[in-house]
Amino acid sequence: MKKPLVAAIVAMDQQRLIGKDGALPWHLPEDLKRFRQLTSGHIVVMGRKTWESLPPKVRPLPGRLNVVVSRNPAQLSLPEGVISAASPQSALEVASAAAKPDQKVWVIGGAEIYRATLPMCDEVHLTVVQGAHSGDAWLPEFEGDFSLAHEERGEACSFLTYVRP
Numbered sequence: 001m002k003k004p005l006v007a008a009i010v011a012m013d014q015q016r017l018i019g020k021d022g023a024l025p026w027h028l029p030e031d032l033k034r035f036r037q038l039t040s041g042h043i044v045v046m047g048r049k050t051w052e053s054l055p056p057k058v059r060p061l062p063g064r065l066n067v068v069v070s071r072n073p074a075q076l077s078l079p080e081g082v083i084s085a086a087s088p089q090s091a092l093e094v095a096s097a098a099a100k101p102d103q104k105v106w107v108i109g110g111a112e113i114y115r116a117t118l119p120m121c122d123e124v125h126l127t128v129v130q131g132a133h134s135g136d137a138w139l140p141e142f143e144g145d146f147s148l149a150h151e152e153r154g155e156a157c158s159f160l161t162y163v164r165p
């Protein structure tokens with residue numbers, strides 16, 4: 001069977017910051033809307049800390065198969081239908097095996113999971129948030145291994161799509 005496309009989706013500021021105290025450093029409805037539009041109907045892969053950062057009413061993220069990565073998956077108490085994986089690599093394998101035709105595998109963070117999986121991603125959907133914020137989680141550089149395919153201005157951010165050259 002054809003392998004599904006693996007795409008990362010992430011929002012960073014101009015200093016590459018992505019997180020603060022286990023949450024997002026900003027509240028950007030236009031970015032949340034885009035996240036929902038792009039990932040709905042697909043499969044999302046996330047680290048245990050990002051899973052825990054989701055507001056209870058959208059945990060698991062509705063309309064998506066949720067895959068959570070942890071070194072101790074047996075200790076997680078996940079709702080029915082949510083899949084756990086013991087490594088980022090096995091999460092991508094499980095997600096790819098579960099993908100139906102036309103479903104993408106979306107890597108949705110956080111920093112540790114991006115670091116481990118960006119080398120395996122086919123695309124990166126990057127939101128660049130205006131200004132500098134404070135926080136404690138950053139996105140590693142990946143742009144050198146990708147080509148910028150599309151750029152779109154939002155109100156308080158820009159949406160960039162990177163693909164493999």
Ligand SMILES: NC(=O)c1ccc[n+]([C@@H]2O[C@H](COP(=O)([O-])OP(=O)(O)OC[C@H]3O[C@@H](n4cnc5c(N)ncnc54)[C@H](OP(=O)(O)O)[C@@H]3O)[C@@H](O)[C@H]2O)c1
Pocket residue numbers: 009010011012017018019020021022023024046047048049050051053069070071072085086087088108109110111112113114116137
């Ligand atoms: N701006 C954005 O687009 C965006 C997107 C997502 C998240 N975030 C932010 O990023 C921050 C969280 O990022 P983070 O790096 O602290 O955490 P994370 O990547 O969400 O999760 C880290 C956890 O994943 C598991 N893990 C990591 N590497 C693993 C490996 N090799 N094998 C097995 N399990 C592994 C571990 O879980 P166990 O400890 O259970 O073993 C680890 O503690 C939050 O502030 C969040 O809001 C931002």
